[in-house]
Amino acid sequence: MQVDGEISDWQADELIIDDGIGDSWWQQDNEIDRIYMTWDSLYLYIGARYSVRNNAFLIVLDLGEHRGVSDLKQLDWYPRDLVFQGFSAEAIIALWNADLSSGGVRKINRDGKTFAIQYFAVNNATPGAFGILEVRLPWANLYERSTPRIPPRTKIKVLSAICGGDYSPPGDIAPDQEPGYIRLSKFFSLLVDANNDSLPDQNISPGISGSILTTPFVPLSASILEISPRIFDPSKENLKIRYTTTVESRVTLSIFSLSGEKVRELLVDENLPAGEKIITWDGKNKYGIDLPFGAYIVNLVVDNVVCDRKPLVIVR
Ligand SMILES: [Ca+2]
Ligand SMILES: [Ca+2]
Ligand SMILES: [Ca+2]
Ligand SMILES: [Ca+2]
Structure with missing residues (x-):
């Protein structure tokens, strides 16, 4: 996978969320169109086709560690009015007004404190016009280990949202849910280590192996x-x-x-x-x-x- 702002190297089976356009509060100036995901033994790759103007574009990851927060208002960086059921926000890719230098990638602790992790990204979107964001995340940094090992049977969940300023609700959400609806229970979900060897499985088609799940609220007991x-x-x-x-x-x-x-x-x-x-x-x-x-x-x-x-x- 080339992290170059060019989307043609993504395969059809790496498309994980096909949100489409025309479903945003702010029309095409602020739209999530498509989210892609794939990986190799060293890196997780996320791609997005989106447009954003004077708003925040977010991709939130549940890394399966149960260590993040379910309420993005708790974050000390890019806090937004989004509450999740069945999803723990453990890493966030965020930017403002199509400008990656205003954001980046952070991991999220249980108390909502965030910390930057190593990544490489290319973003060629400009404010209010569709463009491509490609992000490469080392497994070793996502899971804070010395090797690219991951917890056995790791499941990753993904969602994306465009929101206004701090503590504001979403105007476009992917997978698609009601705009303005802040309690989200629908996510892309994928088992990354189905064979239980603590290594990301290879030659996977994320768009086929994964699915968009709606998680009913079940209290832990x-x-x-x-x-x-x-x-x-x-x-x-x-x-x-x-x-x-x-x-x-x-x-x-x-x-x-x-x-x-x-x-x-x-x-x-x-x-x-x-x-x-x-x-x-x-x-x-x-x-x-x-x-x-x-x-x-x-x-x-x-x-x-x-x-x-x-x-x-x-x-x-
Ligand atoms: Ca590319
Ligand atoms: Ca959309
Ligand atoms: Ca949507
Ligand atoms: Ca594996």
Whole structure:
């Protein structure tokens, strides 16, 4: 992919959001037309055909880390009146009046604080006329790792909006939703690591593999459904812990002693889909040593909130 402001090198199957023109509050002076996405082993590439005049053009990414914000009014940079359901804003590409030097690319923390990340972009739009923005983002910077590895089964979601000044609502949204409607639940969504090897899958057609999803609002809840057997003899079998979460979330499942010491982590902040899951445990601590007879607690933490605790007893 050449980052050169020329759109002809994008393939038809890299078109992820075909918003079209004529649906903006401000007509063609301020329009999102098409958003493209593709990647290779080192970079994520985003392309856009758009026009903007005296407004902000935004492309917002949910990187699947559950670390951003769902309300863009919380941002310390390009805050806008956009509230998301089922989407966590974790990175933002923003510019004002078709001028990339007025914006750039930032990552977003849980508290809405943003920080610039390395990128390379070419923007040939001029105020009020259609042009092309192409952005190249290193995987290593998007996920703040020393290598281009990504969390296993990473899902990326994308949306774009044109808004006025700080804290103003959108006049064009892509995927298309009512202009002026600030509570957004429709996004392009794509599993980037479907084969679960922590590397972006290669030779993917994002426009075909991904889809535009409407996310109904589901509150997060999670619980341990069953621990079996409750009286657990590790020399005979493994313990089975069955738990459930209502939404895709980051799950930590640990075993504690009654004195409050964490003796074993079975899942550590793992991004997992909604639904039931069974995790097994061999009764050993983190050093591989058999834990002694006694009572223990299974502790379930989801999106940094303790959601459930259940006791068990080890016998030997
Ligand atoms: Ca190009
Ligand atoms: Ca449009
Ligand atoms: Ca639209
Ligand atoms: Ca992969």
